[in-house]
Amino acid sequence: LVDLSSGSRLAIAVKSSSELSKPRVMEKLQIEKNYWETRDMEWKIFTEREVNDGMRENLLWIQPYLSLDMSAHQEVDYSDV
Numbered sequence: 571l572v573d574l575s576s577g578s579r580l581a582i583a584v585k586s587s588s589e590l591s592k593p594r595v596m597e598k599l600q601i602e603k604n605y606w607e608t609r610d611m612e613w614k615i616f617t618e619r620e621v622n623d624g625m626r627e628n629l630l631w632i633q634p635y636l637s638l639d640m641s642a643h644q645e646v647d648y649s650d651v
Contacts, residue, residue: 571611580614581606587617 572580583602589595599615606613621629 579611581611582614582616584616587619590615590617 572582574580581602583599585595585599603613
């Protein structure tokens with residue numbers, strides 16, 4: 571569930587495109603879609619097909635900073651800039 575800057579929300583199901591050929595996966599996704607739509611929430615499926623080369627590079631670049639254990643990362647101090 572993503573909170574957008576506009577104040578709206580977007581529910582996103584993330585799946586590998588190979589999973590979309592499986593009947594049970596599609597049944598579950600339909601249930602999920604119905605759940606969010608009954609709550610007037612926009613719902614989308616996201617697969618690796620939606621990731622272009624530029625986005626892939628950006629995601630790889632920020633991935634180390636997405637860790638829940640932020641103690642492993644150094645803080646940047648911009649006060650002297």
